[in-house]
Amino acid sequence: MKKSEVLQAWARILAGRAPSLSIEITKECPLRCPGCYAFDAAHLGGSVQLRELSDFKGDVLVSRVLGLIDEHKPLHVSLVGGDPLVRYREVEALLPEIEKRGVYTQVVTSAFREIPRAWRRFKKLNVVVSVDGLQAEHDARRKPATYERILKNIRDARVTIHCTITAQIVARCGYLDEFLAFWTAQAEVDQVWFSLFTPQVGAVDPEILTVAQRTQVIAELQELRIKYAKLEMPDSLIEEIASPPSSPADCIFARTTTTISADLTTRITPCSLAASRTASSAAA
Numbered sequence: 001m002k003k004s005e006v007l008q009a010w011a012r013i014l015a016g017r018a019p020s021l022s023i024e025i026t027k028e029c030p031l032r033c034p035g036c037y038a039f040d041a042a043h044l045g046g047s048v049q050l051r052e053l054s055d056f057k058g059d060v061l062v063s064r065v066l067g068l069i070d071e072h073k074p075l076h077v078s079l080v081g082g083d084p085l086v087r088y089r090e091v092e093a094l095l096p097e098i099e100k101r102g103v104y105t106q107v108v109t110s111a112f113r114e115i116p117r118a119w120r121r122f123k124k125l126n127v128v129v130s131v132d133g134l135q136a137e138h139d140a141r142r143k144p145a146t147y148e149r150i151l152k153n154i155r156d157a158r159v160t161i162h163c164t165i166t167a168q169i170v171a172r173c174g175y176l177d178e179f180l181a182f183w184t185a186q187a188e189v190d191q192v193w194f195s196l197f198t199p200q201v202g203a204v205d206p207e208i209l210t211v212a213q214r215t216q217v218i219a220e221l222q223e224l225r226i227k228y229a230k231l232e233m234p235d236s237l238i239e240e241i242a243s244p245p246s247s248p249a250d251c252i253f254a255r256t257t258t259t260i261s262a263d264l265t266t267r268i269t270p271c272s273l274a275a276s277r278t279a280s281s282a283a284a
């Protein structure tokens with residue numbers, strides 16, 4: 001982001017408007033990952049579930065999503081789901097229109113289908129592929145979007161790999177190093193992102209990191225980002241992970257992002273992560 005865009009973002013925050021807009025453009029996903037937050041009963045607050053919402057297809061979806069973007073005027077839009085590539089044709093129609101508006105776009109997918117090489121022409125697009133650890137663990141959770149399928153589907157594309165670190169991952173010595181060695185060696189991978197499993201207050205999931213594990217991860221990430229240039233973990237982000245906010249009111253993501261679900265009306269508050277139990281895998 002340029003300096004002028006950072007200033008623009010702050011101006012929007014100070015004016016009470018979020019610079020980032022996240023839209024669940026579909027409720028559909030071909031996968032059934034255990035612990036997916038999008039399909040968690042509490043994702044939309046508990047009274048209604050994602051699969052019960054009416055979503056849109058075709059030109060109606062495209063024009064309504066563009067309508068939201070024109071209304072909110074964000075600097076950054078995330079197209080999520082479900083899996084947004086279920087609405088592949090609509091995403092193809094949306095990307096040039098969003099870029100024309102000067103807005104950055106992030107498409108978050110499991111890469112269950114091909115990421116077109118032609119998308120490399122979009123200067124403000126980031127395709128984020130969710131990967132749940134090394135091949136054995138990932139393939140067990142994410143079939144049919146296996147490592148083999150992802151590698152085939154990202155060929156000639158440009159992608160960011162995102163992995164959520166869980167207690168199980170931290171428990172195996174050298175896991176993050178092995179993960180980075182594999183993914184940073186792929187020519188199509190521009191960068192790798194990690195986030196830490198973040199439970200709801202009172203949750204007892206086996207994925208939750210202990211304080212000692214969190215400290216260990218921070219130390220490992222500080223070393224690994226020197227070893228792997230593609231690991232995009234600036235100091236400020238590592239500090240944020242080391243001292244996570246105690247409530248959504250203090251969370252930079254919740255404060256800077258408006259999140260809208262698949263009916264293109266329902267707001268997810270305080271944010272998609274805080275509204276439901278955060279899964280070991282980001283949707284998609």
Ligand code: SF4
Nearest residue numbers: 029033036082283284
């Ligand atoms: S985690 Fe993502 S890919 Fe898996 S079921 Fe949820 S939306 Fe689909």
